[in-house]
Amino acid sequence: MTKTIPHKQMFLMTGDVLLIAVSLYLAPILRFGILIDPGTVFSRYDVLAVATYLLVLYIFDFYNTEERSSRTGFLLRFALAVAVANVANISVFYLFQLPPYGAGIVAISGSLAFVLLVAWRFVFLRVIAAARPLRLLILGAGRTGKSLQDYLRTRSDYEVVGFVDDDRGKREAVEDSSPPIWSGMENLCALIRQHGIDKVIVAITGQIRPEVFRNLVKAKFDCGVVVNQVPTFYEQVAGKIPVLHTTDMWLGFTDITGVERNVYNTKLKKVFDKAISVTGLILAAPVMILTAVLIKLESRGPVLYRQERVGWDEHIFELVKFRSMRTDAEVHGAVWAAEDDPRVTRVGRIIRRLRIDELPQMWNVLKGEMSFVGPRPERMAFVKDLKKEIPYYSLRHSVRPGITGWAQVNYPYGASKEDALEKLQYDLYYIKNTSILLDIQIIIRTIRVALFRKGAR
CATH class of the missing domain: 3.40.50.720 (NAD(P)-binding Rossmann-like Domain)
Structure with a gap:
C-alpha cells in the first residue's frame, strides 16, 4: 500500500464515522419529533452501529480510493451496502435485545446515511482525492x-x-x-x-x-x-x-472463464434472465405489436428476421430480431452493419435507435440460447476471421451471449475489426466480473441509452 493512500482512506473513513453518527442522532428526532441530548444517544449501541457500517463498506470495497466506477454502478453498490448494514444492525439489535433502536429508527438513519455518505464521497473524489x-x-x-x-x-x-x-x-x-x-x-x-x-x-x-x-x-x-x-x-x-x-x-x-461455475451464473442468472424476459415480453407486447404493423405497412417481407449466430461454447443458434433492413440487404453475403447504413428502412432506423429491434430476442433468452446481459453474438462468417486476427477472441464464447452487454454501454457504435477488438476487451471484463449488480447496472444504462441516447450504443 502507498504512503499517501492510507491517509486518504483514513480521512474518508473519519468523514464516514461523523456522518453516520449524525444520521444516528437525527433519526430519533425525525421519528419522534423531539430534541435528544447527544450525551444520551451516543452509547455503545451507536458504536456498534457505526462499526457495522464501516465493516460493510470495507467489505464492499468503498475504501478503495483508486477505483473509478460509473455513477450508476456506484449508487447501486452503495445502496446495497447500506441496505446490508441496516439489516445487520436490525438483526443484531433484535437478536440481543439491545435498546434503543427499532426497525423504524434504523430505516430512517440508514436513509440519512445513504444520502450523506454518497454526497461525502462525491466531494471526496472530486476535491480531496483528485487534488494529488x-x-x-x-x-x-x-x-x-x-x-x-x-x-x-x-x-x-x-x-x-x-x-x-x-x-x-x-x-x-x-x-x-x-x-x-x-x-x-x-x-x-x-x-x-x-x-x-x-x-x-x-x-x-x-x-x-x-x-x-x-x-x-x-x-x-x-x-x-x-x-x-x-x-x-x-x-x-x-x-x-x-x-x-x-x-x-x-x-x-486469472479466473477469467470460471464465472460459469459460480452460483449466480449457473443458477441465479438463469432465473434472473427468465424473470426479466417474461416480464419484458408482457410489458413490451403493445410496442412489439405496433412495430410489427409498421414494418408490414412500410415494406413487403417478413416482420421478423432470423439469422444464425455463434453462442455459448461456439454453438450455433437462430437469433430473432425485428427486420430493420430491406429484404435484399445481404444478397451478396455477410456485410458489417454501419451506423448510417443505407440498407436500413425508415421504420428500421427508429427501432434500431431505440433498440426495439432487439426485443424478440427475449424469446431466445427464454429458450436458454441467450442471456439478457452478455457479449453480443456475432455471425460465424465474422467469428472465423476475428478468431484468426484477435488474440483470445474465443474466450467471449465461454458465457451465453446477451441482448445487451458491457461493451454496448461503454463503447460507441462500431462495425470494424478494430471495433471488435475494443469491444472484446469490455466483454472479457464482463466475463471476469459477472455479478447480478453488474447486470442490473448494464440494464439500467441500456435503458438510459435507448431513451435518451446518452452514452454508448
Missing part, C-alpha cells in the same frame, strides 16, 4: 508501456512520473523524453523514494528475469508501493482487459 494524482512508475518502456502512457494522458487522477528500462536502445532512441526513461532495475526502491511513487505498473509482456522479479518484491514490501501488471491496472481503472497487452501467464493465473 496518483504517481506511477512504469516498468518497461516498450509498446505496452507507451500505450498505457497514452491512455493515462486522458486521466487527471494519474501521473506517469517515468519509465524504468535497462534497454539502452530505448533510452537513446528518445532523448529528452518526458516522462524520462531511467535505467537501474536494481535501484527501484531508490527511484520510488526519490520521486514519491505510489504505484509500479509492470509493462513487461515477455519473461521477467529473476533479478527483476526480486526487485519488484523488494519494492512492494520494503518501499510500501502497490505493484500491478498492466492487465490488472487497466481492469481497475478502465473497466476492460487490454487484449494486446495481456500475456498467457496473466490469463493462466
Whole structure:
C-alpha cells in the first residue's frame, strides 16, 4: 500500500464515522419529533452501529480510493451496502435485545446515511482525492508501456512520473523524453523514494528475469508501493482487459472463464434472465405489436428476421430480431452493419435507435440460447476471421451471449475489426466480473441509452 493512500482512506473513513453518527442522532428526532441530548444517544449501541457500517463498506470495497466506477454502478453498490448494514444492525439489535433502536429508527438513519455518505464521497473524489494524482512508475518502456502512457494522458487522477528500462536502445532512441526513461532495475526502491511513487505498473509482456522479479518484491514490501501488471491496472481503472497487452501467464493465473461455475451464473442468472424476459415480453407486447404493423405497412417481407449466430461454447443458434433492413440487404453475403447504413428502412432506423429491434430476442433468452446481459453474438462468417486476427477472441464464447452487454454501454457504435477488438476487451471484463449488480447496472444504462441516447450504443 502507498504512503499517501492510507491517509486518504483514513480521512474518508473519519468523514464516514461523523456522518453516520449524525444520521444516528437525527433519526430519533425525525421519528419522534423531539430534541435528544447527544450525551444520551451516543452509547455503545451507536458504536456498534457505526462499526457495522464501516465493516460493510470495507467489505464492499468503498475504501478503495483508486477505483473509478460509473455513477450508476456506484449508487447501486452503495445502496446495497447500506441496505446490508441496516439489516445487520436490525438483526443484531433484535437478536440481543439491545435498546434503543427499532426497525423504524434504523430505516430512517440508514436513509440519512445513504444520502450523506454518497454526497461525502462525491466531494471526496472530486476535491480531496483528485487534488494529488496518483504517481506511477512504469516498468518497461516498450509498446505496452507507451500505450498505457497514452491512455493515462486522458486521466487527471494519474501521473506517469517515468519509465524504468535497462534497454539502452530505448533510452537513446528518445532523448529528452518526458516522462524520462531511467535505467537501474536494481535501484527501484531508490527511484520510488526519490520521486514519491505510489504505484509500479509492470509493462513487461515477455519473461521477467529473476533479478527483476526480486526487485519488484523488494519494492512492494520494503518501499510500501502497490505493484500491478498492466492487465490488472487497466481492469481497475478502465473497466476492460487490454487484449494486446495481456500475456498467457496473466490469463493462466486469472479466473477469467470460471464465472460459469459460480452460483449466480449457473443458477441465479438463469432465473434472473427468465424473470426479466417474461416480464419484458408482457410489458413490451403493445410496442412489439405496433412495430410489427409498421414494418408490414412500410415494406413487403417478413416482420421478423432470423439469422444464425455463434453462442455459448461456439454453438450455433437462430437469433430473432425485428427486420430493420430491406429484404435484399445481404444478397451478396455477410456485410458489417454501419451506423448510417443505407440498407436500413425508415421504420428500421427508429427501432434500431431505440433498440426495439432487439426485443424478440427475449424469446431466445427464454429458450436458454441467450442471456439478457452478455457479449453480443456475432455471425460465424465474422467469428472465423476475428478468431484468426484477435488474440483470445474465443474466450467471449465461454458465457451465453446477451441482448445487451458491457461493451454496448461503454463503447460507441462500431462495425470494424478494430471495433471488435475494443469491444472484446469490455466483454472479457464482463466475463471476469459477472455479478447480478453488474447486470442490473448494464440494464439500467441500456435503458438510459435507448431513451435518451446518452452514452454508448
